[in-house]
Amino acid sequence: MGASAARAASPLQVSQGAGASFPARSLVLSVHNRGLVRPSQIHLSENGQAVEGAVVRAIANAGIGDFGVVLAIDVSPSMQGQPLKNAMAAARALAGQRTGQQQLGVLLFDKAAHVALPLTANAPAIAKALAKTPTVGPGTHINDALSGALRQLAATRVAAGAVILLSDGADRGSVSTEPEVAAAARAGHVSLYTVGVRDPNFDPSSLQMLARDGGGRYIEASASELQRVFTTLEAGLTSRYVLHYRSRAPLGHRVHVTVAVDGIRQAATLTYLSPSPPQGLSVKHLKATSFWVSTLALVLVSCAAALLLGLALFVYLLPRLRRGGLRRRVGEFTSVGVLATKPTLEKAPSRPLLALEHLLERTSWWPEFKLNVEIARMHRTAVELVALDALATIVAAVFVSFALGTAVLSVLVLLLGPLALRAVVKQRLHKQRELFADQLPTHLQELASTMRAGHSLISGITSMARAAPEPAHSEWARVIADEQLGMPLEKAMRPLAQRMDSEDVGQVALVAALHHRTGGNMAEVLERVADSVRERAELRRELQALTAQARLSRYVVTALPPVVIALVALINPGYVRPLFHTPAGVILVFVASGLVISGSFVMRAITNIKV
Known part of the structure; x- marks a missing residue:
């Protein structure tokens, strides 16, 4: 009794709310002898550390799921007549005091419990359920009715719940016992309030025990006083506050909660035990909950990381030899003075890179990728780009895995790494081809002018290529080298059209073939092709802007x-x-x-x- 009196005298009281699963938490705060408290005046901490982001709402302005009350009304024969009418009038008065999204349910009981109104915040549905006085029936199963009310609140998962039971007698014949009902109320964090209607044969002992063990109050009143009692209970319940927050406490630890209010010296405290971590789980059970915390996932990710990191180390640590490229050696047998090309030195790939290249040559995409890298002028060989991309992808995946504590995004990084390399090569390739297309009209105009001056077609291409910037310089140099090795000029131009993805070069090759067979005014035809290419380039730029x-x-x-x-x-x-x-x-x-x-x-x- 002394502890109970001390709690009643305390200006602050806090209790656990329902409807939340750890780490989500709900608390119900009662502030006595104090007016409205603003959310900014309430401070919450766990184990001495302030909790950030807590949502505080007064039950008077309850949101959905914050507060719910179930009225359990006795409709046994002893309540027939004016007592039952007064009870329904009191229920209507309580419903009329509702504000916000407070939910109300009504349960009528005799020897069985009947749900007259499921928990709802719908005002028309509440008014309809309470409009008529129900008929009476035999029996008074109070404990069974309270069990049904508690199940309603548990199913709705409200944070602050209460049951108000009204009866004029003791329980007779319930399957549930008083200790079971009280234990269920405490487990569900629901308060039990009992209202006893006085009559000559009234025995308040069972109702008093339920209220005491259920954490609520017992109130005794006459039938005419029920409306005042119900509205008083509703006012007391809605003067509380609901606190929602996410706990950062680890599993299996005792947590000390402190709630303080500005202007009140004494803080309210609460202690709870966070859920225990799973113990003795097998690898099979871990797989069922999360594959990424299983031993198999750890082994696979570790092996993949080790293999790729080892490959990267071989790429960077082994010595690299250099040797002359094929183009330089073939150039020794062509006219050296025709085109002033810079000799290019290709790096001889190291043994790991050679092994990787032999492996990649078995795939269907490698020849096209290798050609694209060459055309895009990436300044590195295709196999070097693949090795560097693998290294960067693995490093990024390991960093993401350690930074976020999950391997899911690491797998996504591993998948996106090759796609990123492909996108970069495609972008550089597209730029080189666009640059060549922009240069082509000017070069064709120069070629036409050279032919009007009396030069041959191959001589004009050589003169044009000598002064052309990259990539046109290197690409036309290929055409000249192939022609000097004996390939017909129109056939030498076809690889250029394919490499640059240019239909315009294909037209020039066709014109060259016709000129070789039939002759004609080649300069005029080239000027027309140059005008057509220029118009298409302008249209392409306009489409890019649009x-x-x-x-x-x-x-x-x-x-x-x-x-x-x-x-x-x-x-x-x-x-x-x-x-x-x-x-x-x-x-x-x-x-x-x-x-x-x-x-x-x-x-x-x-x-x-x-x-």
Whole structure:
């Protein structure tokens, strides 16, 4: 009794709320002898550390899931007549005091419990359920009715719940016992309030015991006083506050919670035990919860990282030999003075790179990739780019794995590494081809002018190539070298058209073939081809300007999901934790990544208009 009196005298009381699963937590705070308290005046801490981001709401302004009351009304024969009418009038008065999203449920009981109104915040439904006085029935199963009310609150998962039971007698014949009901109320963090209606044969002992063991109050009143009693109880319940927050306490630890209010010296305290971590789980069980914390995942990721890191070390630590390139050796047998080309020295790949290249030559994509790297003028061989990309991808994946504590994003990084290399090579290749296309009209005009001066076609190409900048200089030098080795000029131009993906060069090759067979005014034809190429270049630039916004939208939309996830992970890591530590979350991450990448490719196809 002394401890109970001390709690009643305390200006602050805090209790655990329901409806939240750890690390989410809900508390119910009662502030006595104090007016309205602002959320900024309430301070919450766990084990001495302030809790940031707590949501505080007064029950008077309750949100959805904050507060719910179930009225359990006795409809046994002893309540027939005016007592039952007064009870329903009191229920209507209590419903009329509701504010915000407070939920109300009504349960009528005799020998069985009947749900007259499930927990709801719908005012018309509440008014309809309380409009009529119910009929009476035999029996008074108080404990069974309270068990049904507690199940309603548990199913609705409200943070602060209460049951107000009204009866004029003791329990007769319930399956549930008083200790079981009280234990269920304490486990569900629900307060039991009992109201006894006085009559000549009234025995308050069972109602008093339920209220005492259920953490509520017992009130005795006559039938005419029920409306005042109900409204008083409602006012007391709605003067409390609900606190929602996420705990940062580790599993299996005792947590000391302190709630302080500005202007009140004494703080309210509460101690709870966080859920215990799973003990003695087998590898099979770990796989079922999260593959990425299993031993198999650790072994696979470690082996992949070790292999790729070893390959990277071989690439950088072994000596590299140099030897002359094929083009320099073939150039010794052609006219050296025709085209002043700089001798190029190619690096002889080291043994690990040779082994890697032999392995890559077995794939179908390698010849095209190797050719694209050469045309894009990447200043490194294709096998060196693959090795460097593998090293960078592994380093980035390991960094992401350690930084975020999950291997899911590391797998995505491993998948995106080759795609990034391919995108870079394609971009450089596209720029080289665009530069060649921009240079082509001027070069064709120069070639036409040279032919009007009396030079031959091959002499004009040689003169034009000598002064041409890159990439036109190197590409036309290939054509001249092939022609000097005995290949017909039109055939020597076809590889150039394929390498530069240029239909215009194909037209020049066709004109060269016709000129070789039939003769004619080659200069005039070349001038017309140059005008056509120039017009197409202008149209291509206009299309690029018109599609610039769509291309920018593609980059923004593609980058938005990973950027948002990264920001949320930095601000609140626990919020995105289920995405990377549950099987469903991992599947959703890979599905979403695939959809984002596919959407990016579709948007690129829409904006990539061939002219």
